[in-house]
Amino acid sequence: MPSTVSMTVNGKSVSKEVDDRTLLVQFLREDLHLTGTHVGCDTSQCGSCVVHVNGRSVKACTMLAAQADGASVTSIEGLAAEDGTLHPMQEAFREHHGLQCGFCTPGMIMSAVDLLQNNPSPSEHEVRDWLEGNICRCTGYHNIVKAVLSAADEMRGAAKAAE
């Protein structure tokens, strides 16, 4: 059964008719052509599809598009500022070589950004623990963890400066 879902995606309001079984990740990729959110598994284990729904990280393959009706969704395409200035987490991934093939990267970055919203000064152990739901086959996590810790420093510094 098709029904209409409406939500704000990356700051823009969208409204589309979708099949009831459409997942949020399909809605983003296929209906909105936002292909930065990836699908790496069919059991909600890999985290390639992580986006923010109302500010919290969510695996977009575990949620129906209809469940996000009325929500505000941010995908990787919406993380950089309007003028293209990268989010500190994006910068940190580049600076610390936290990606290789780049396929897990959008989900990793979105998860990591949510971590810092909850815990601005995580330990290495806490970063590893938090990223347990995101699989990366390329990097061995070493540089991802480094990137997240460095982004945390950066963002705390920026927050301080803004005070």
Place this chain on the structure above:
Amino acid sequence: MAPDGIGTALRRKEDKRFITGNGHYTDDLNRQGQAHAYFLRSPLAHARIRSIKTADAEKADGVVAVFTGKDVQAAGLGGLICGWMVKSKDGSDMKAGAHPALAVDRVRYVGDHVAVVIAETLDQAKDAADLIDVDYEELAPIVATADADAPDAPRVHDEAPDNVCFDWEIGDKAATDGAFEKASHVTRMSLINNRLIPNAIEPRAAVGEFDPGTDSYTLYTTSQNPHVARLVLSAFVGIAPEHKLRVVAPDVGGGFGSKIFIYAEETICVWAAAKVKRPVKWTAERGESFLSDAHGRDHVTEAEMALDADGRILGLRVHTKANLGAYLSTFASAVPTYLYGTLLSGQYAIPAIHCEVRGLYTNTAPVDAYRGAGRPEATYVVERMCERAARDLKMDPAEFRRKNFIQPDAYPYQTPVIMTYDCGDYPRGLQKALENADYANFAKRRSESEARGKLRGVGFSSYIEACGIAPSAAVGSLGAGVGLWESAKIRFNPTGNVTVYTGAHSHGQGHETSFAQLISSYLGVDPANVEVSHGDTAQTPFGMGTYGSRSLAVGGSAIFKAAEKVIEKGKKIAAHLMEASEGDIEFKDGKFTVAGTDNSKTIQEIAFSAYVPHNYPADLEPGLEESAFYDPINFTFPAGTQICEVEIDPDTGVTEIVNFVAVDDFGVIINPMIVEGQVHGGIAQGVGQALLENCVYDTATGQLLTGSYMDYCMPRADNLPSFNIGMIETRNPSNPLGVKGCGEAGAIAAPAAVMNAVTDAIGMEIQMPASPERVWRAIQQNRQAVAAE
């Protein structure tokens, strides 16, 4: 040196698109009017197909077409081939069973392709596939590697009695027997190299297209080597002649070997596109990846090492059964033979080696190259045996290795198993690793652990690999059906920037950056003004793709050769422009100078002039674009020592890696940041194999028990430590760059290092993966044995 040239940790040019979600992976592509393919797969490991009824499916909503193996056969399409001929020791050819893209009268593993449904939407294709009625006559399957050649085992292919595809040998049997006669001690081990599933996080995908106006096909696919895919699809499968078939591998989300091969799905998508006159798209679900991506490893080995009283290795004898799965995949026969047996000398001067390998068919997914391909298996045998032998002889394992190493003045060193090592310094690598691991204080750390009720162990792995896979003459003499050179084209554009076309293919290795650094170093062009083009047969000269750590050693050398030609041509132009003789022109740092003067032109000025040749003499050709094909004279031999230290909780069996040190010799390093990243990723996969990952089939039914991320234990961030990476450098004399290759080192070395550490900690041998349950059981068994004494 140019500021961003060789040796600089330049940040990656490709990252911007990936961190902003602007990559273009195959599944991101959608073609106008495309239909979706869904493959019906065999639910049984082994069965005869009595009939397939597709009528209901054909009538279902949205269905465009349904094809079975018979349709494919009727269209005259060839099967999937293996590109490497291996002969048995009696001289007979390997027994290759046919591998149709869609099964015709028999299915041979769970996940084997039975039919394809093409529909308007994927959901419709799936719904319709449910309506296909296949009448199977179930047959008994054979799964276990060790039992596959038993005389009463079910037979997978009629062509291969006892399921033996080949019974191969390498080395000198008589000399090895002689070594064992002389030995004062023999160390023996039974080793299982567990079967793995590669699990690139991007699932395989394909979009096939047909243009009736030109009778030409395009295939977008997740491939590590698009030209080879085109060659096979053209010459063997018979889709279309090569000039009518374009293969594009856009951004590819990891390969690790699994995307080298030609699979049924991409074959069918591009073939069916012409049949249904629409683009046809298929993307694997993860469950399909588990079932039908080529798996890796799966060896059962008996090994013996002959030693003299002094701890010197006299000989090595190895018997291996290698599981090939149900069909021979593209390079399946090379992996457990020429990529395995030829590395059994390791870093050691072993006078005699003999190795026999039986390649066996089973009712499991095809097994082929996975990160390291044959070399991890060889290293596992050699390094587990060395550690065991040292312990048997009560020698320090570092001392044992030092004593047996090939010495730095012994190059070129001819091993008894074909390879000629060209350079290396194994004692130095070991020494640095010992220092970085603080090995001197290990005993102290062990007693501290014991005081806390924990078991601590340390393990070594002094690995070697043969990389930069090539040269053509060598691989040809070993049975390869292709040459293994590489190509490059350097095109200066009139405004002075550069496009480099390479036959190598990046799926995470950062070629766009490191290849641009080569251009910066050789031609003095800022990497920001260099674009690297790869992965499209319509753009690049014929290339052989990326695997076996060959991109830099072979592909980078081709770029070097092309750059030399650019400089040569540039000198001609410079001589003309500056009215000097060509012999007086020197090139350095992006400038052509008339020797002994300050008369000079930048390479950008030369490029512009080459495209605006208003006053050129008749014999000076316009344009500045040069290409080169490079075939190396030898493999490269990266080597190093990895040391793993673990702490095990005897009450839970959980192993924690408390330190992991790697010291590698990759020759000259182009981008140290990228190299370290490659090592990290390799170690993670190696640790995964040692502690977590295991592909398990039910031996009675042939069902895949580890068919999802809930059952197949992938290493996650909290399973791994940060790594301690160090380098030494011996310049490779066999290629102009001096490079060796780094992509596989971790996956090759780590399994032995981790298992040597685990077995050191618990004081007994176990097989991979050292899961908590296995470790806990071993500890319990040990305790009972001690109590009984």
